[in-house]
Amino acid sequence: MNSTPNKGRSTGNPKPVESRSLLRSVFWAGVSLAVGCAGGIFLHYLIYRLSLPTEPFIYANF
Amino acid sequence: LRIKEHIAERLIPGAFAVGLASAFFCCSYWGGIYSQQNPFPGFVRFYQALGPPGNFFPTINQLIALCRSRASSTSDVLVVIGGNSTFLGIAQPVDEIWSGYLQKDLGPSFAVVNLAQRGAPPTGGAESVAEALWKQGYKVIYVANVLPPAWGEPDGNSTYDYLYWNAHARNLLFSWDVRDRYLGADLVDREQRKERMIRARMDRFSNTEDLWNTLCYAQFCTAWDSVTGNEFWKPRKEFKDVAPLSLPIPERFAGDRVRIVEAVRTFVKQPGGTMMDTKMWPNVELQIAAGFVPQMRARSLIVVSSVSPYYIHQLSADEQNRYASFLRRSVGAYQQVGLHAMESGSLYEEGDYEDAVHMLPSGGRRLANEVAPEVRSIAHELYAK
Numbered sequence: 274m275n276s277t278p279n280k281g282r283s284t285g286n287p288k289p290v291e292s293r294s295l296l297r298s299v300f301w302a303g304v305s306l307a308v309g310c311a312g313g314i315f316l317h318y319l320i321y322r323l324s325l326p327t328e329p330f331i332y333a334n335f
Numbered sequence: 336l337r338i339k340e341h342i343a344e345r346l347i348p349g350a351f352a353v354g355l356a357s358a359f360f361c362c363s364y365w366g367g368i369y370s371q372q373n374p375f376p377g378f379v380r381f382y383q384a385l386g387p388p389g390n391f392f393p394t395i396n397q398l399i400a401l402c403r404s405r406a407s408s409t410s411d412v413l414v415v416i417g418g419n420s421t422f423l424g425i426a427q428p429v430d431e432i433w434s435g436y437l438q439k440d441l442g443p444s445f446a447v448v449n450l451a452q453r454g455a456p457p458t459g460g461a462e463s464v465a466e467a468l469w470k471q472g473y474k475v476i477y478v479a480n481v482l483p484p485a486w487g488e489p490d491g492n493s494t495y496d497y498l499y500w501n502a503h504a505r506n507l508l509f510s511w512d513v514r515d516r517y518l519g520a521d522l523v524d525r526e527q528r529k530e531r532m533i534r535a536r537m538d539r540f541s542n543t544e545d546l547w548n549t550l551c552y553a554q555f556c557t558a559w560d561s562v563t564g565n566e567f568w569k570p571r572k573e574f575k576d577v578a579p580l581s582l583p584i585p586e587r588f589a590g591d592r593v594r595i596v597e598a599v600r601t602f603v604k605q606p607g608g609t610m611m612d613t614k615m616w617p618n619v620e621l622q623i624a625a626g627f628v629p630q631m632r633a634r635s636l637i638v639v640s641s642v643s644p645y646y647i648h649q650l651s652a653d654e655q656n657r658y659a660s661f662l663r664r665s666v667g668a669y670q671q672v673g674l675h676a677m678e679s680g681s682l683y684e685e686g687d688y689e690d691a692v693h694m695l696p697s698g699g700r701r702l703a704n705e706v707a708p709e710v711r712s713i714a715h716e717l718y719a720k
Contacts, residue, residue, distance in 0.1 A: 298347075305347040309354020317362040318557070322544035324534050324622070325558055325568045329388035331493060332420075 353482040359541075366542025368395035369549040372386040373404035375572075379429050380449045382576035383562045387494050388453065390560035394544045395403060395501040398450055399471075405446040406473060412714050413468060414447040415481035417461025419692075421680075422451035422639050424699060426580045426689035432487055433699030440707035444720060452495060453549045456479045457637055459491020464630050467507035474718045476710055480638040480679075482692060483665040483699050484602065484609055486619055488521070489514045489626040490528070497531055501544075504535035509628045510654035517625035581689055588645045588690070590681060595646045595691045603650070603657035610661040615670065624672050635718055636703075639665045641680035643688035675713060677706055 373515060374397045385391055392581035406413050408591040416422055416434055417663075424432040436447040441447065465477035481487070490499035502508050505703035518528060538544050552571045553558070559567045563574065581587065590674045602609045627635060639662050641647065647655055670674035679702055680694075687698030694702060 274541070301345050302347050304342070304345075304349040306354040308342075308346060309351040309356075310358035311354075312351070313360075314353040314362060314704035317359050317541060317543055317594025318547060320537060320541055320559065321547040324497070324538070324544055325390060326387075326494075329390075329561055330453075332388060 340463065340514070344381045351383075361402040362546055366544075366546030366549075370394065371543055372477070373400050373402060374552055375401055376547045378448075379576065380423055380434070380583050380655075381452050382574065383575035385552070385571050386452055387444040388560070388569065389574075390567075391548070391556075392497065392544070392557045394538075394548055395463060395467070395498050395505070395507065396545050397548065398461075399467055399507075402446075402450075402464060402468055403473070403512070409473060409487070410444075412445045412446050412474045412718055412720055413656040414441065414476050414478060414710055415449065415461055415465040416449040416451050417455065417465070417477065417582045418451045418457050418638070419455050419480060420453045420483070420639075421427060421692050421694065422449070422478075422638075423453060423669075424449065424451075424694075425453075425576055426581065426693040427696050429576050431696035431699065432549050433694065433696075433702045436700055436703035437539045437707055437710070440703055441710060443644065445710070449717065451479070452491070453466045454492070455654055456485055456487020456492055458487040458489055458622075460495040461498075462491075462627070462635075463499045463502040465635075466471050466503055466509060466628060469631065469634065470507065470509060474714075475634055476713050476717075477635040478706060478715070479635070480637065480640045481662065481665070482642075483617075483676050484615070488524070489517050489623065490531075490672065491582060493524070493527060496528075497534065499605060500528075501510065502539060504539045509630050510624075511628040512627045514628065516592060517621065526644065529716060532708045551631060579689075582697055584645070588685075591691060592646070595642065596649045599642055599646060599650065599658060600654065602661055603654050605653075605657070606659070610657065610664070616664070619668050623668055623674070627674060628673065629673070633675075634713060635714060636675040636704065636706070637666075637669045637679070639669075639676060639678045640692065643685065643691050644681060645685040645688065646691055647681060648685070658702070675709060677705070677709060 378401055381393070386456050402413055402415060415439070424434060427433060427534055432449070434447050438445065438447040450464060452460065455461070460476060461479060465475050469475040488496070490496040554570055556568055556571065563569065605611065641662055647658060652657065659681065663683065666676045666678050683698050683701055687694055687701060
């Protein structure tokens, strides 16, 4: 019925399933890394923002 | 919920942690690189957008790098200027600023850098920069003004003390047990000082302030402030340093006359004036002794600034004499611990001032003429210049 070979599950060949799941893992590892990077930059920025005063500087000359 | 299902649950904790840590350390490294470079090319002074009014707080590393970039060699004498808006040169256009005249008077073997800031005392901030530079082997002379009775705590005041604590955390300053004891014993600002110490220790390793400050000056800013308003995101280098236009003398001083004269009277009135307070002077002397390490005293010149003569002339003759004595005693308090000190401003013309404390270019010219021989004399004595 299915003339196209190599759909994995039906043929019982595990290789394509493995490569697809490997690709998925690499993709999510990349996404995790990117989200982590964004979090690292945000954390760095957050520490800087915490150092800024919450009240504005009001200058009175005398 | 969807984000949680589709993304958060599929994230790989190990990769996330690696990304988080590596980005944070890259930012810290980048900040460390920036901290060694002069971040403010063409710097003349801290204009409004480039200081606390503009929510911009230059770091100790940036100020040190700025000063180092000005000395063409280590044989040059770095003249680091500190103090408040009088020395900042508010009311003087950039090309007529007093520190520019001072640079011309002193000549090319001196490099004058004006680090004075609005409301800054002579201790802390710029003094920490000068102390760090001297510790690093530069020939330094520190010149700052004080408007008594704003003597300043040994770490400066609440706006600028982060510079002292950042220098302290990076081991840039000389150890000085009198200063440490004074700061440790002060219960009033204990909590704030603890916060500053924690902030400084964190920044020592993360360099957050160096990185984001440099980006704020050169690329983009992220913190809103009332000076830049809707343009808060613009890099600070794009803002102009503009001095206000001056009014003729009666209009210039009239609006503030009663308030300023009454403020000066609180120092000199008899009885009850601040300068008559028997507890004040020992405290002032202790503050000064704690604020200046012995290594810096011979190379520091403190200029005790007077209120504009226009307001002094509104006082009675007795009050004027007592104010003059108040200034002399202030000079004496600095000289007593080995600092160079002088008084300035009370004998200037009324027209040399823009308001109670800020000088116009004519006053700035006179100030430079008075300060230059003192600086030359210190340089001759210490560095054989």
